[in-house]
Amino acid sequence: MNLGSYVALSAALFLIGVFGALTRRNIIGILMAIELMFNAANINLAAFNRYLHPGGIIGQTLALFIISIAAAEVVVGLSLVLAIYRNTDTVYVEDYNLLKG
Amino acid sequence: MLEHVYLIPLIPLFASLVILLGFKEDPHSPAPYLGLAAMGWCLLQAVSIFWGVAGGRIVLPYEASINWFPLATEVAGKAFSYQMPIGVLIDGPAAVMLVVVTLVSFLVQLYSLGYMHGDSRFRRYYAFLSFFTASMLGLVVSNNLLVTFMCWELVGVSSYLLIGFWFEKPGPAYASKKAFMTTKLGDCGLYLALLFIFTKVGSFQIDQVREFATRGYFGMGAATAIGFGLLCGCAGKSAQWPLFIWLPDAMEGPTPVSALIHAATMVAAGIYLIAKTYFIFLAAPIAMEAVAWIGLITAFLAASMALVSYDIKRVLAFSTVSQLGFMMCALGAGGYTAGLFHLTTHAFFKGLLFLGAGSVIHAVHTNDMRSMGGLSKKMPITFLTMLAATLAISGVWPFAGYFSKDMILESVYHHSPVMFYLLTAAALMTAFYMFRLISMTFLGPDRDHEKHHHAHESPLVMTVPLMVLGLLSVVAGAALAHDGFVERLLSFPMPQTPGPEFPRALGLGVSALVLCSLALSWFLYGRGDFSIAEAVKKRFSAVFNVLEGRYYFDQLFLGLVAVADGAAKLAFWIDARVIDQTFVDGWGLLMRVFSELSALFDGLFIDRTVDGFGGLSSDLGTGLRALVADGQVQEYLLYAAIAVSLATIFILSR
Amino acid sequence: MLEQIVFYSLAALITASALMVVTARNTVHSALFLGLCLAGVGGIFALLGADFLFAGQIMVYVGGIAVLIMFVVMLLGRASDLHLRQMNKQWAAALLVCAASLAGFWKIVRMAGGALATAPVKPTTGPLGLIMMGDYALPFELVSLVLTGALLGAIFFSRSEKSQ
């Protein structure tokens, strides 16, 4: 198995995530898409660590950090969603258009 | 006496300031006596100088000056500091002019005591008069061309103020502006000439410029340019063709003012200036010739216009213009002495004519000669003095005008016989219209009984000046011409030019023709029966219309004014609509360009995308066009994603 | 060979489920596919010999985040959502942007190209623990601060108004 495949997989995942973030109407959907992007980064890190820099484990460490931070982000995001849902009764971002101009 | 000659202009100036600042406005103000006293002092001083010159006790020229301000300059690569000396230069013409100006001023001020009596702005009138005299005297005595020019402008302003003295009436207000602007038009040329002179010479002092010119340093081109510039100024000030239009209108001012400024002194300043800068014209034959021709044209045209006018002051105004043309022509033809001589005598008899006309107007309260007639019995002094002046201006022997006019014709004949004949025609017309004036005013039956009834001889303060001037009109010519005095006094060293000698017989012939012209005039207008004159007028109505329309030069100038106004409007339109819009709203333009760029971006990039995929509503495009206006977070994300894709595209090149 | 079979099936799983995450109409389905996808990524980690990462991925992502998301989706979801379009109007532009990025990513993939693993797979848990307590102790602690902050925020936002 060569590195290119992993990188290609990661790129695909990343772009799918980007596409989802740009197109999902639901905030949670966007959040999920962003998680995909984080995972793409993690695949990269693990793959590079294995193939290019097998001497250390910095790649994996980084991935670990990213996982935990993504978790924190999801927590904050979901609580925000809850708060705003309570106020506005919607999870569709188009409806958030008080602020413009 | 001569070392205090600088007092001559300064005293009236001082008097004028004192009158203006020190006295209250009051119809019975004592201020005029101050002005009169100042003038008297100047007159005494001027006469004593003249007497000294005549008696040979004073050697001319006399010059004295002080430094005015430093002017760091550079001429022909040599830098130096010009100290701008200003002061007095008394030579023959100046000595004569001093007497003429102070005398006429004094007499006019005396006369005005009666004429302007009771005017609500009596004090101001005298202040202005004194101010004028001061400026005029300054012009006469100055040894510095810049100061001459300054005084030149100041007499212009005095003239402006005095023409518009009765400013409540729209006529004087307009006429004063017209006079100022027309002369200012000419002054532009003078201004340039001065600039040119200084650039060449590095000095404004007349003797230095003269030295420079006589050595031929100017060069033909420069001298010609300067000469034309000077001529331009002089044509404006001395009301020469085509700038003479202002003088007839200037008659809106009080009549003594007309006598002083627009007959005797200020209008002569142009002639005087040409005489003062004669060396430049000698170096520029083309300019010299132009002087002669302009003088000739003026003399002829103005005389012809005087033939048909019924306003007594207008006739005199045209006459003045015509006579100034004579002088100009003489100077241009090389008759330096003749021109200045005529200037002197003309000052006396034309001043007299105006003052006399003023006396008549004072009596009948009208300017229209058709409402006059038969005043000779009511106003004998006025009649007699004016008659003397008329004969003088017509050039009848032995009156003053004869000598000077004869001299002019002589020098013009010497220059060019063609010019002589034309000038003679003008002289004949002069005799005709002057006697027409006398005839219509004083002779024949009275045509307006009421006016005639109320008419009476003027008070002594007004008639005394008439008599003095009348006397001078009779004797001045002969006295000055006696024993070649005038040639000694008013001469300019110049090379003899070849030309035909003036035959004596021709002179006699002219005199005879003048008498015939007088007679014809009497025949047409003097017998109280205008039928023949009317018939002639009907027969040649086209000619008369042109003459009464003053050859339509006024219209020409009004057209010029209209053009200037149009240019002004255009300029302002450009300013407000084009330049302002461009440069200030270029601001707005910047904004517009920016928004259009973003619209372009949408059009090129987004809309294409949208179209390419088809079936999508245009929401996306409009959303983007507003850039961020819509507040849609996924649009923001889209831009971020675009940035990412740009980054990936960017690395393709590496 | 086995490695390749595993990789390609995992890759197919990940890609397909990721696509479902971003396209599914039903958000609950999206969340389920997200779990699947994350598990697939965990598989990749395992394939790459990152054992601790594999464990972390399964526990934190699949076991924590995906479940949490599912929970919130269920909490906020409505039946009506099923009939709503879940994709907005700018999908075409988004597709274009992603396609434009492909070229650059492809260059990188080509660059990474045929590099092959040289070293044998080693257990990583021990070294990871060492590095966390060593050089990366500060970021490690900082992450705790991040999580505390997130917690504070979560409490703040989700505490009901009445409790004030």
Add this chain to the structure above:
Amino acid sequence: MSNLHLLSPELALGGMALGLMVADLFVAAKHGRLLYHLGWLVSILALVMVGYTISNSAAGQGVGSLWAVDPMSQFFKMLILLTTVLCLLMGLEYKDLPPAHAGTFVCLLLFSAVGMMLLVSSVDLLLTFVALELISLTSFILAGFERRNHKSNEGSVKYFLFGAFSSAIMAYGISLFYGATGTTRLVGVGHDGGPMFLLGLLMILLGFCFKASIAPMHFWVPDAYEGAPTPVTAFLSLAPKIATLGAMVRLFTVLLPASAFNLTTLFVVLAAATMTVGNFTAFFQNNVKRLLAYSSIAQAGYILIGIASGNTIGTEGVLLYSFVYVAMNIGAFAVAQSVASRSDGAGAYDLEAFNGLARRSFGLALAMAFFLLSLSGIPPLAGFIGKFYIFSAAVQSGHMGLAVIAVINSVVSVYYYMRVVYHMFFKPAADETPLAVGPFLYGGLAIAMAGILAFGVYPEPLVASVQASAQYLP
């Protein structure tokens, strides 16, 4: 783990923040203000510690495994702490912050400050990323702190989504960077400048751009700023931006100089685009907070010139401008807050609300005018010195075009700044009751005002200290 003691101010601040969190449990809701006071006292304590490290550079400065504590980082830390103090003072006077959550608010603000302080010291991408995330997450929460305000919610959600998106991009960038170099440590990177490295770097740059509100990652700014409580807006417009720019200076002029990868042009374009977008969009704003938001985008663009120039003067310019930017921007927000404090609900921050301020409180109006003029770079206010320095950097590095764009922009900016002045001075007020300013806000205003006036008229101490601070250790 070497030299952890260098970070004692950060550690102390973090510890004290956690202490505050605990203390919150024991403080009754109605005494919430106490926590603000504790918060700014704590910050000042940290400020003193940072000051100590500056004055005692031998003991206080050095290089650790992931961090470098040098004059430049300490300068930024002081700025960050100063901003924190001022924003807490503003928060004391802000009526819409629930006192019951004072502990959370102060705690998050201090967490954020810790993140920023670490960010400017970081020489490792991992630490940078974690610090950035700490800043981001706390910022998201702070922006949404008016829970019941829909605008605040909305701003926060948008901020969050954009932030999460860009951190994902940045994470991916870090992964590529790691792939290309095999390390996250930025000191002595054996970079190859290849596509993978470059794409990684660019994606990391995008993450930075998001935090520093540099185009094209600036779109969240106006929404988040408008929605957030004003003290938070002031904080967000300053501290994260300055910290990020500080980190960018370190990264792109020292560790991996942009010029080494021919990226200078990119920075020039970014700077030009940022200030142009900020200024031209601010043109049409009728809400003062939004206007100041766009203005802050533009200001980021100016600061970026310093980085684009890549010379010493540029670096010094970034420091100098950051300093004056803190003073003038916080002043402007403080005035906006006190004007809005009198009115409720919608329109409190509209330009109309500023009508006739000169009559209601001449001092306040004059102060606002000075802040705005300083923002537009009119001498003799401190903003001028900042711009002067930045522009000289551009001129010295030969980026004349950029300099011209910058000066045109500063002319454009005058127009919208003066719109506020126009409303304050030229328009009559609807209600002419004098406006009172609370003591703490007043104190903050006085500090900011003194800063822009004193350093505008006599900038020498500031310039000298900036020149002394523009030094790096690694």
Add this chain to the structure above:
Amino acid sequence: MNMLSLVTFIPLAGALLVLALPKERVKAIQATALASAGASLALSIALIPLFNRGSADMQFVERLSWIPSMDIHYVLGVDGLSFPLLLLTTFISFIALIGSLGIKERVKEYFFWFLVLEVGMLGVFEALDLVLFYVFWELCLVPMYFLIGIWGGPRKEFAAIKFFLYTLAGSVFMLLAILAVYFNTAPHTFDMIALMKAHSAWSLKFQILVFLGFYLAFAIKIPAFPFHTWLPLAHVEAPTAVSVILAAVLLKMGLYGLLRVCYEMLPLGFHWFLPFLIAIAVINIVYGALCAMAQTDMKKMVAYSSVNHMGYCLLGVAGVSAIGFSGAVLQMINHGIITGSLFLLVGVIYDRAHTRDISAFGGLAARVPIYAGLMFLACFASLGLPGLAGFVSEFMCFLGGFAQWKIYTAISVLGVLATAAFFLRMMEKVFLGPLNNKWAGLSDMSARELCSIVPLTVLTIAFGVWPKLALAFINTTAVQMAGLFK
């Protein structure tokens, strides 16, 4: 010996004092303002005997360290070019303050801004460090913005922002030019005296670019065609005293800069630009006069006449000779005095009649003789009547221009004619002719108004009769300047 600093900063002290006074104490505020401006005036007059007229060097030089880390120093000094302008500034400021005593609204703010403005103007003429110069230059902007914007006419806000943006747009380019100069000097320096000697190292291309940067700032301030359109609006909308300051002092800053910076520091660039400069001068003269002719608003007419008069100054400058330079400087002084009094006089009639429309009046000379007299005097001085201040300086400018540019100067003379035309027309329509009965109740000038105008009138006559009064200061410097680049 820090007289110049005192002259400059006494008004600032006054401004701060005004700021400290409660706004109800109008009298105290006015007294403070007058006292500080008066003290500044008195001090500057006290400098006259100390000024060495025979030297072209900078005098009363003060050199303090300001921002040594950036090579910026606080250097003040005056020479024959700036000293007369300094005197003009203190004098006109004082006069304008007297003219401002009629302000009733927001007095405190007014005098505060006014005094700050004076500081800026004084500083511009004294500063010998480019950054200091720039700081003072910009310092004039903000007070002016407020003075126009608060106390101005109907379109004051627009006029104020237009003025602000327009001038700022120019001056920011000056800032870039300053920086460019700094970085291209061998030891980097902002010191103007040093820079005047540094230009030989600069290439023509560099000089041209830098020149254009500076020129844009100065041209807008002068205002030189086509950057003059802010002026009429600003003048019309500004309150009387501010118009006076604007015309009398602010415009001079542009010309001063042109001479001090563009000419003395960038001779090659200046010479390259000369053909354009002379064309601009002529356009300013003729076009300005034509635009003035088209005006019906007296104030706007006077404003355009300023454009025209600045054209004379430019003409003198374009002559690049001692005469031209001293003429230009003298013309600046005289224009300040004359146009100052014109604006004050227009303000007087506006205060009474609340209109400035030329055709709305008629025959006022009979009703208000003193006013009419002063107005006539000012108008005649402005159109260059000999014996009044305008003539000599105008003539010197023409002399300077003529030596170099015969045709251009000849065209410019038409401008003189047009100037006369519009002033005469204005005088005719307003003062002459039958009295418009609407104004039968008009009162003549009050003592306060006389107090502000008569000093100007006296100076108008004094400088006309004895120009040496002013020329004595200017000449040496002008000669030295003309000799710089032979």
